[in-house]
Amino acid sequence: MTALAIEGVWKFYGDFPALRDISFNVEPGSCVALLGRNGAGKTTLLKILAGLSRPARGQVKLFGQDAAERSSRASIGVLGHGIGIYDELSAIENLRLFAGLYGLPEPERRAMEWLERTGLERVRDGLVREFSRGMRQRLAVARAFLHNPRLLLLDEPFTALDDRAIAVLQTVLRDALAEGRTVLMSTHQLREALELATHVALINRGKLAFSGSRTREMLDDPGWIYRNYGEA
Amino acid sequence: MRKHLLLTAGIAASLLLARNIWVMLTQLPDEAFQGAIFRIIFFHVPAAFTCFLCFLASLIAGLAYLKTRKLGYDAFSVSVIEVGLAFGAVNLITGMIWARIIWGIWWTWDWRLTSMLICWLLYAGYLVLRRAIEEPTERAKMSAVMSILNFSVVPFVFFSIKWFRTQHPQPVLFGDGKMDSGYRAMLYGNWAPLLIVAAILISIRYAQEKQQREIDALRREAHMI
Amino acid sequence: MLFLRQTFTVTAKDLRSELRTKEAVNASLSFALVILILFSFAFDPTSETTREIAGGLLWLVFAFAGVLVLNRSFARELPNDCLEALISSPVPGAALFLGKALANYVLLLAIEVVCLPVFGVFYNVTWYSQPGQLALVLVLATWGVTVVGTVFSALTVNLRLREVMLPMLVYPVLIPCLMAAMQLTTTLIAGDPIAGDQLAWLRLIIGFDIIFTSLAVLLIDTVLIG
Numbered sequence: 166m167t168a169l170a171i172e173g174v175w176k177f178y179g180d181f182p183a184l185r186d187i188s189f190n191v192e193p194g195s196c197v198a199l200l201g202r203n204g205a206g207k208t209t210l211l212k213i214l215a216g217l218s219r220p221a222r223g224q225v226k227l228f229g230q231d232a233a234e235r236s237s238r239a240s241i242g243v244l245g246h247g248i249g250i251y252d253e254l255s256a257i258e259n260l261r262l263f264a265g266l267y268g269l270p271e272p273e274r275r276a277m278e279w280l281e282r283t284g285l286e287r288v289r290d291g292l293v294r295e296f297s298r299g300m301r302q303r304l305a306v307a308r309a310f311l312h313n314p315r316l317l318l319l320d321e322p323f324t325a326l327d328d329r330a331i332a333v334l335q336t337v338l339r340d341a342l343a344e345g346r347t348v349l350m351s352t353h354q355l356r357e358a359l360e361l362a363t364h365v366a367l368i369n370r371g372k373l374a375f376s377g378s379r380t381r382e383m384l385d386d387p388g389w390i391y392r393n394y395g396e397a
Numbered sequence: 398m399r400k401h402l403l404l405t406a407g408i409a410a411s412l413l414l415a416r417n418i419w420v421m422l423t424q425l426p427d428e429a430f431q432g433a434i435f436r437i438i439f440f441h442v443p444a445a446f447t448c449f450l451c452f453l454a455s456l457i458a459g460l461a462y463l464k465t466r467k468l469g470y471d472a473f474s475v476s477v478i479e480v481g482l483a484f485g486a487v488n489l490i491t492g493m494i495w496a497r498i499i500w501g502i503w504w505t506w507d508w509r510l511t512s513m514l515i516c517w518l519l520y521a522g523y524l525v526l527r528r529a530i531e532e533p534t535e536r537a538k539m540s541a542v543m544s545i546l547n548f549s550v551v552p553f554v555f556f557s558i559k560w561f562r563t564q565h566p567q568p569v570l571f572g573d574g575k576m577d578s579g580y581r582a583m584l585y586g587n588w589a590p591l592l593i594v595a596a597i598l599i600s601i602r603y604a605q606e607k608q609q610r611e612i613d614a615l616r617r618e619a620h621m622i
Numbered sequence: 623m624l625f626l627r628q629t630f631t632v633t634a635k636d637l638r639s640e641l642r643t644k645e646a647v648n649a650s651l652s653f654a655l656v657i658l659i660l661f662s663f664a665f666d667p668t669s670e671t672t673r674e675i676a677g678g679l680l681w682l683v684f685a686f687a688g689v690l691v692l693n694r695s696f697a698r699e700l701p702n703d704c705l706e707a708l709i710s711s712p713v714p715g716a717a718l719f720l721g722k723a724l725a726n727y728v729l730l731l732a733i734e735v736v737c738l739p740v741f742g743v744f745y746n747v748t749w750y751s752q753p754g755q756l757a758l759v760l761v762l763a764t765w766g767v768t769v770v771g772t773v774f775s776a777l778t779v780n781l782r783l784r785e786v787m788l789p790m791l792v793y794p795v796l797i798p799c800l801m802a803a804m805q806l807t808t809t810l811i812a813g814d815p816i817a818g819d820q821l822a823w824l825r826l827i828i829g830f831d832i833i834f835t836s837l838a839v840l841l842i843d844t845v846l847i848g
Contacts, residue, residue, distance in 0.1 A: 177534060178532055179534060179610050180611060204621055218848040235713075236712055238711055239712040245703055247703020247707075248703070249703055250704070250707075251639060251702070253639045254635070258638070262635050263711065265631040266711050268628070370621060518794045519794045526778075530781065535848060538844060539777055545837065546837060547795070549834070550794075550797075557798040560823070560826075561801060561805070
């Protein structure tokens, strides 16, 4: 079964088509780098996949289930532009909150496990407001991975992260891929993304310009894909 | 084609109005208690009918938009509400002029006046909400929700204010349902041209909205390049 | 079952955030106090005149102060894009809405309970002669205010000038509910029970609550998902 099936998705802002007939499949266990210039429609597409926005036409299926159904959300983890963490709650309270919302068994143990994996166990009771930028980002990673999602949707995950957060994110992403989870990430940071990616999708002005396996030449020369499939 | 249709409708409405005004002024006698000013009712009441017909249309358009997500329904919804508000204003202003002459005051917190004013404010809020949202699809969605909420509160407004004012009797002149048949015929007869005028205005606004959407889409296209 | 747990999780989260920062409650309570004091200049504040308009006075205070709480409700989710994190979770929109509404409800009722004795002392009015029925009116009418206010809080959360938009849009919709609450509260504070014609007002509030709670639950997914 495909992890993610995108079938003929259109999205309009007024009469302007922001996404034009996007179709591609993501197989379980793959890591897809979603590339494209600013304003090409990467975030719009990710928002549709994350259930934050509905397509005007077309369909999105998560593990065979219609993405419009709420219960399908349990299988995805989302890390968007914002960290999605409450400043006035402590680290553990934030994770406990999301564990509760996802209806996870043993929320306390789950929350502690992820605090350890992101290196935040010593500040578990500290308010997020008092955290450094990097700590907040690591907590955001913990929040997105907390329920062991089968599909991870990451919007520009490496942008604005500090070194330690990048290291944490790379480790948990590698672990997730090793466990057979699926990752879809939009990115500007071609090198970091392409190292992890098994597949690449390129969106150009709302259209899917390329989708396929990541090849050797993409890794050797990150500009290659833009030169060959992007607009002149 | 559309232009010709609008023009023909406009001419028909003007002719009807002219004829109605002539009949009002020359054929219909003054009303026994109110004198000449009572004729304002031939504009006052049909304006209220038109206004609420428009609000009802906006509810239907709002539901249709949420069902189909076609922006045409949103354009229709904003057009009917703007025109409805204009006719609501006609109703309120003619009412105030009449009240000034018959009761000697511009405004009284009679239940009909109060409810009309509140409904007018509800739909003015709809326009304010639209103004504040820039992205057309988002705006259409929020507006549709608001038109549903607005229309749902209209019956509550009418019933509550009616009860409120009947508990504290006010000098309500001019009771219901005792109208001469000639007057009644004119009341409905004059509704026809007003409805035509409303339809013309709605049609013009609808076309404007459509053009506005095209301009907006072109601007977004240009931004992307 | 999960639905209820998710609802209460959201409520608990909102209440905990609010109790920690006390942003909305502090602003709302001080605002309520200021309005209570300002009213004393608007009319002759003897206990007789006050009793005649007690319902109107109190509910205006509740409505003004309440909007400050309602404004914060969804605005609280804006920093760090928390609203997106909530919507992309499996929590149904209705659970999210009811959870936030319940939190607002608790806060509004708390503010009302604080305002009542202050009002009683300042205006020398015995307000507690019909405690059961007064509580009933507060509970029912405050739910109406809460549910409509929370929907509009969600509707206006991403707007420029959000703080101005919410009161402007929400008060006209609240008029029937507030008017009924004012009528009943005035009667109750005068010491009379709700009877006869007055029951119509109670029915109006209940109808208002039912209709707008259903509409809110039906429409909230549309509002939240772009």
